[in-house]
Amino acid sequence: MNGLMQDKPLLISSLLTHAERYSGQVEVVSRRIEGDLHRYTWADVAQRSRQLAMALDELGLKPGSRVASIAWNGYRHLELYYGVSGSERVLHTVNPRLHSSQIAWILQHAEDEVVFFDESFATLVESLKPLAPGVKHWVMLCEPDALDNTADSAGLLSYEALIAAQSGDYVWPEFDERTASSMCYTSGTTGNPKAVLYSHRSTVLHTLVLTTPNGLGVGSQDALLPVVPMFHVNAWGVPYCAALAGAKLVLPGPALDGASVYDLIEREGVTLALGVPTVWQTLLDHMERHQHTFSTLKKTSIGGSACSPSMQQCFEDQHNVEVIHCWGMTETSPLGTTSKLMTQHQELSREEQQRVRLKQGRPVFGIDMRIVDDQGIEQPWNGKAAGHLQVKGPWVISAYYKDEIDNRLDDGWFATGDVATIDEHAYLQLTDRSKDVVKSGGEWLSTIDIENIALSHNGVALAAAIGVPHPKWDERPVVVVLKKPDAEVSAEEILALYPGRLAKWQSPDDVIFVDEMPLGATGKVLKTQIRQQLQGYTLPDLGS
Incomplete structure (x- = not known):
């Protein structure tokens, strides 16, 4: 017997529709590459994303077409997240810090038909054009007159001119929720990068868990600052969960130095900031030099690499900011675990609690994990036995895009390449990368x-x-x-x-x-x- 519930597909467009309808006046603030702040609302995001979807129709892009972005965290990039995926195309966020030859290889491997890019990457794009002949359109995220500032504007389109020609009178299509929505490539430290292809279903499920108390606990009262780039595992899902929660979203653009990040946190009342330890160290060093304190920041999510005890203590003891230590990877969308205390830890000393919270934490709902030895034998959860970490779940990769050789699944488990221990309370602690x-x-x-x-x-x-x-x-x-x-x-x-x-x-x-x-x-x-x-x-x- 089946349940008698409405059957609505889990689509990324539904996140934006919800934000527009119920949190339409909540702000989205971006530091532009010009240095000024741009302000608008979730209702504006929705309107301009629909205009973008119509513009992609006008360019003749079919469902499933890959659309690349080479851009910092900003409002136009946010519109790509929704306008591309919501119209049944696939958004491919490209890491501009890679070598140009590697980016060109990625563009060809993904078969990108359109590339949207920030003006600051115009020189990079000049070098990419002859190396990526499959790209049909190069669109600069700018006003029309900004094209005059580029050394080679031939064949370039202006983003603002492109969407201004569209009314935005567009209805988001409904389709199978397992349809591909976006793709990210691994960093490729051991050979060519590999592509992880996310689905609408996996993305929405991941977004739902991000907002839970055992995830990041995001709500409508929050102001989120993803310092982690939007080209790095979809900014850890923040552009999606901010829409779902109806939270204020603050995007830092290219200014990731300690002074700029601190100014944005204070100016915009940020309550949760997310980034990697190397970025946070520059922020903490800036604050120490200038004797600054936080007035609104309550939590910071740290991932990408392990948070050191000294960094955790600095955030918590000096600045009264809770550190949420997380683990994940491109192949897990990325959230796999968060390190928060359980009831039985409340009676521990502060030092003992910190030792627990420095671990990568317990799996969020949807993620299962185990550790195995070199022979594939599962190891005990005693906090001492180490093994190769394997995971599975509805937002964990099943195979790499176009990869018919390197199948990383072991009886349904994905081999993460990490070495770890798991204690009796299911807290994961990474000890190394296998390599x-x-x-x-x-x-x-x-x-x-x-x-x-x-x-x-x-x-x-x-x-x-x-x-x-x-x-x-x-x-x-x-x-x-x-x-x-x-x-x-x-x-x-x-x-x-x-x-x-x-x-x-x-x-x-x-x-x-x-x-x-x-x-x-x-x-x-x-x-x-x-x-x-x-x-x-x-x-x-x-x-x-």
Whole structure:
């Protein structure tokens, strides 16, 4: 017997329709590339997104056509999120920090027919045009007269002129909720990037869970600031959950320095900000230099890489901002876990609670997880046994786009490439990436633990632990450190932090200082490059 409920497909357009109808006057604020602030409402977003959908019809794009964006977090990019996907096309958000040859490869692999781009990427687009012959239209996100500012405006279209020609009298189509909605490519640190293809169903389900208390707890009283880029896993779903919740959305544009981010938080009354640790460190450093405090910020969601204890303590103890430590990846849409306390943790000391919350956390509804050893045998949840992390769920990848060879599923489980432990309360703690794990004397060492201890020193800006060859133990860990500007830090000071916190065999054998830490397109430290830079390095003679 079937239930007698209405059968409405879960479509991205329904999120915007809801926001327009019930939160139409709530603001969406963007810092433009020109530096000024642009203000309008969710009702305006809906109207202009419909005009965009009509413009795509006018360009002759069929359902399923791929439409690329090369843009910062701004209101026009937001309209692409809804106008492209809502009209049954696929939005492909491109990371502009990748090398131009890699971007060209991605555009061709995705078979993008239209590319929308911010004016600040005009030079990049000039280099891409001859490398991506399949692109039929290049549209600059600008007013018509701004095209005159580009060195090569031939064949370029103005976004504002394109949508101004349309009335917006458009009805969002209904179609199968499993239809593709958007796509993101992985960073491609080991070969060409791979494409993750999201569906309307997976996106709406993911959005619903983001708003729950065990997700990010987003409501209509919030003002959200996604510092995480809209080209990085759909800004972690924030443009969608802000519409669902009817929350104010604040978009930072290209200005991601500490001063600009702080100004926007204070000016717009931001209550929840989301970003990676490298961005938050610049914000906290700016605040420390100028003795600033937050007046409205209540929560920050930190993902992309592990949050250090010192960063968590700075946010919470100095600024009274709750840190929501999260784990996810492009292949999981991205939210997989959040680290929040359970009832049984309320009686613990603050220090013990912090240790729990520094873990990546418990799975949100919809995500199942397990850890397995090298032979695929599931490992116990005791917080000690480590294994390869695998996950499954309705917003977890089943296969990569156009990838017929590399099937990452193991009996329905997706292999994340992370090494982790899970404790008796189902809290996940990452210890490494499988490709970065240090194996010493047959034991897996946690590079994340090593890095977090180094980061507890006030003079350390970034730390990366890697394994180097050892004649007896196969590998031993060293920690590579980037100092904060003008900081005085010695190797002896760093090494003195480990006794009492890690066993001797788990601690690094050396500290190597660098002038610059190689960062990837999403702000993560590139350990592959560090290993290349340290080729030929010899460990100090420690007598064993």
